Amino acid sequence: MVLVVAEAREGALRKPAKEALSEGRRMADKLGAKAVAVIIGEGVKTLLKEISGYGMDKIYVADSAFLKYYHPMAYARIISEVVAKESPKVVLMGGTQTGRDLMPRVAIRVGGGYAPDCTGYEINGDSIIAVRPAISGKVIVKVGFKKYPAFMVLRPNVFGVNEDIISVSSEVVEISFEPTEVERKQIVKEFSIKTAGRPELTEAEIVVSGGRGLKDAANFAMLEELADLLGAAVGASRAAVDAGWRPQSDQVGQTGKTVSPKLYMAIGISGAIQHLAGMSSSKYIVAINKDPDAPIFNVADFGIVGDLFKIVPVLIERLKKEKARS
Amino acid sequence: MKAVCFVKSVPDTETRVRLTGNRLDKSEIKYILNPYCEFAVEEAVRKKEAGIVDEVLVISMGPSRAQEAIRSALAIGADRGVHIEDDNLDGSDAIVTARVLVEAFKKEGGLDNYQILLFGLRAIDGDTWSVPSMIAELLGIPAVTNIVKLDINGNKAIAIRMVEGGEEVFEVELPCVFAARKGLNEPRYPSLPSIMKAKKKPITRYTISDLGIPSDAVGKVGSFTEVLEYTLPPQRQAGKKVEGEPEQVVEELIKFLREVANII
Numbered sequence: 001m002v003l004v005v006a007e008a009r010e011g012a013l014r015k016p017a018k019e020a021l022s023e024g025r026r027m028a029d030k031l032g033a034k035a036v037a038v039i040i041g042e043g044v045k046t047l048l049k050e051i052s053g054y055g056m057d058k059i060y061v062a063d064s065a066f067l068k069y070y071h072p073m074a075y076a077r078i079i080s081e082v083v084a085k086e087s088p089k090v091v092l093m094g095g096t097q098t099g100r101d102l103m104p105r106v107a108i109r110v111g112g113g114y115a116p117d118c119t120g121y122e123i124n125g126d127s128i129i130a131v132r133p134a135i136s137g138k139v140i141v142k143v144g145f146k147k148y149p150a151f152m153v154l155r156p157n158v159f160g161v162n163e164d165i166i167s168v169s170s171e172v173v174e175i176s177f178e179p180t181e182v183e184r185k186q187i188v189k190e191f192s193i194k195t196a197g198r199p200e201l202t203e204a205e206i207v208v209s210g211g212r213g214l215k216d217a218a219n220f221a222m223l224e225e226l227a228d229l230l231g232a233a234v235g236a237s238r239a240a241v242d243a244g245w246r247p248q249s250d251q252v253g254q255t256g257k258t259v260s261p262k263l264y265m266a267i268g269i270s271g272a273i274q275h276l277a278g279m280s281s282s283k284y285i286v287a288i289n290k291d292p293d294a295p296i297f298n299v300a301d302f303g304i305v306g307d308l309f310k311i312v313p314v315l316i317e318r319l320k321k322e323k324a325r326s
Numbered sequence: 327m328k329a330v331c332f333v334k335s336v337p338d339t340e341t342r343v344r345l346t347g348n349r350l351d352k353s354e355i356k357y358i359l360n361p362y363c364e365f366a367v368e369e370a371v372r373k374k375e376a377g378i379v380d381e382v383l384v385i386s387m388g389p390s391r392a393q394e395a396i397r398s399a400l401a402i403g404a405d406r407g408v409h410i411e412d413d414n415l416d417g418s419d420a421i422v423t424a425r426v427l428v429e430a431f432k433k434e435g436g437l438d439n440y441q442i443l444l445f446g447l448r449a450i451d452g453d454t455w456s457v458p459s460m461i462a463e464l465l466g467i468p469a470v471t472n473i474v475k476l477d478i479n480g481n482k483a484i485a486i487r488m489v490e491g492g493e494e495v496f497e498v499e500l501p502c503v504f505a506a507r508k509g510l511n512e513p514r515y516p517s518l519p520s521i522m523k524a525k526k527k528p529i530t531r532y533t534i535s536d537l538g539i540p541s542d543a544v545g546k547v548g549s550f551t552e553v554l555e556y557t558l559p560p561q562r563q564a565g566k567k568v569e570g571e572p573e574q575v576v577e578e579l580i581k582f583l584r585e586v587a588n589i590i
């Protein structure tokens with residue numbers, strides 16, 4: 001059996017959760033096994049139909065006001081109880097901050113092997129082998145499990161979302177929840193949303209990133225306009241973040257976020273090894289840089305050697321025309 | 327109140343990875359204190375400077391080079407170190423690492439002595455981002471990972487955790503695990519006198535038998551996962567590179583976006 005931990009926020013399933021549900025179904029089919037989901041939160045019962053559409057045979061739901069925001073201990077306890085009941089072979093979750101915080105807790109609690117940031121897996125008879133990057137993407141490792149369940153957290157944007165609704169009538173099991181004394185000692189007081197209507201960096205199909213070449217914060221308005229035309233997220237190099245031009249949450253690289261979009265545009269970014277660590281698994285890379293020897297060109301599928309201040313405005317106008325036409 | 331920082335020695339960020347067969351070739355790797363652990367140590371030392379914390383202990387598990395990571399943390403201003411070194415530990419996964427670190431922590435008095443447990447969000451070698459949450463679970467205490475702010479007030483803390491698209495404000499009772507990310511603070515460059523002073527600070531050494539851990543509970547045998555194979559990721563090739571009038575190069579880019587990348 002494959003257990004998928006689905007994650008919702010603000011009443012909606014998150015994209016990495018959809019990817020995990022989709023892959024959970026596919027994996028279960030390969031194993032000839034059932035796929036079961038668990039969803040935790042407040043008001044998440046409204047999502048049961050949608051979750052069921054991913055072909056889940058059974059759904060566990062813990063719906064409580066206390067669980068409105070992520071609570072590491074409480075969430076881990078609930079999932080561990082489901083694991084104890086169902087004895088899954090594999091437990092999957094999307095690679096969000098929550099997934100990467102929660103799954104290690106559950107793994108050590110129930111005693112299963114843990115593999116985060118998976119970009120693939122192999123099924124070998126009775127064994128699962130996880131494939132994942134390590135050392136900031138400089139190597140790919142194959143991880144074997146000696147203790148099951150195998151806990152796997154999936155890198156966002158790697159596993160496709162199943163668009164076809166698989167119609168099954170899932171069995172629904174409600175989990176009654178009461179916080180423990182210790183759990184009451186930790187609460188999330190508030191959740192503040194900080195994105196300006198743009199997709200989240202780690203989940204975006206397209207990322208437009210700027211570096212020191214942008215010269216100052218105000219010039220990022222140009223990249224934001226470009227991003228909005230493409231439906232993209234805006235990223236930044238560490239140099240742009242450390243200069244105070246962009247928030248920490250925008251940084252791509254070894255000490256920032258890892259992104260795997262379909263298209264990554266590096267504008268005024270040299271392509272230092274620590275930056276590449278965060279974006280070299282992008283499907284396509286486009287670079288705009290005035291230095292023909294900038295290392296970013298070594299990894300770019302399409303490079304423009306030139307002044308970004310001349311090229312980006314032309315690109316914006318061109319994309320506007322494109323939009324008007326379609 | 328006392329604080330403990332868990333630190334790891336990792337390959338320098340400039341490291342180019344080489345393989346011998348399908349194993350990692352470690353012969354030419356230079357090692358540093360994990361950058362994420364620097365944020366953790368800096369935070370603990372700042373809490374000490376602010377009079378909130380009166381001792382900062384640093385714990386590291388690893389081969390002899392872990393001593394250097396501990397010394398780097400001591401140079402930032404931590405007070406003393408604990409180094410767990412044992413040949414049996416080679417090949418330990420995150421779960422074993424967490425268990426061993428917990429035993430060393432307990433040997434130092436554990437939660438009776440230390441209420442603030444600081445970690446890096448991730449070690450940039452294994453990239454598992456899991457040891458902090460695992461240790462919190464083993465100790466039965468809360469954890470706030472990926473923090474950009476930490477305020478301690480008596481036995482309570484407010485920690486801001488960065489998540490996709492926003493921030494979660496956690497209120498927790500100590501003891502608690504915190505895992506640091508970039509943005510929490512700006513780590514100092516230790517001065518020469520601090521580096522000299524760090525050389526004289528005490529480091530206690532433990533083997534696994536000192537911690538009462540049997541050798542079959544650690545290393546490859548004790549781990550729940552094993553690395554079967556290392557390979558290099560597919561090398562990216564330099565693609566098309568154009569230069570010229572903005573209108574002309576943009577037209578070529580549009581063609582690429584439409585015909586190759588398929589995004590417009």
Ligand SMILES: Cc1cc2nc3c(=O)[nH]c(=O)nc-3n(C[C@H](O)[C@H](O)[C@H](O)COP(=O)(O)OP(=O)(O)OC[C@H]3O[C@@H](n4cnc5c(N)ncnc54)[C@H](O)[C@@H]3O)c2cc1C
Pocket residue numbers: 210211212213214236237238239240251252253254255256257267268269270271272273274275278288289290291294306307308309339361
């Ligand atoms: C421990 C550690 C961790 C790090 N982590 C990260 C990380 O997570 N992310 C990260 O990005 N970096 C990281 N770095 C920093 C990294 O080494 C580089 O310093 C950084 O990526 C450089 O940013 P940049 O490319 O914007 O700036 P630069 O390297 O200064 O590059 C600017 C580029 O802009 C080009 N340019 C300038 N003007 C124009 C113009 N008008 N038109 C077109 N092009 C122009 C220049 O030719 C140049 O190539 C880390 C470093 C260390 C030591």
Ligand SMILES: Nc1ncnc2c1ncn2[C@@H]1O[C@H](COP(=O)(O)O)[C@@H](O)[C@H]1O
Pocket residue numbers: 332333334360362363385386387388420423427444445446447448449450452453454455456457458
């Ligand atoms: N061998 C170790 N010794 C001490 N601390 C460690 C060790 N491994 C991991 N940690 C701590 O756990 C954090 C996250 O590491 P990881 O879970 O391996 O990505 C690190 O930044 C350290 O704070």
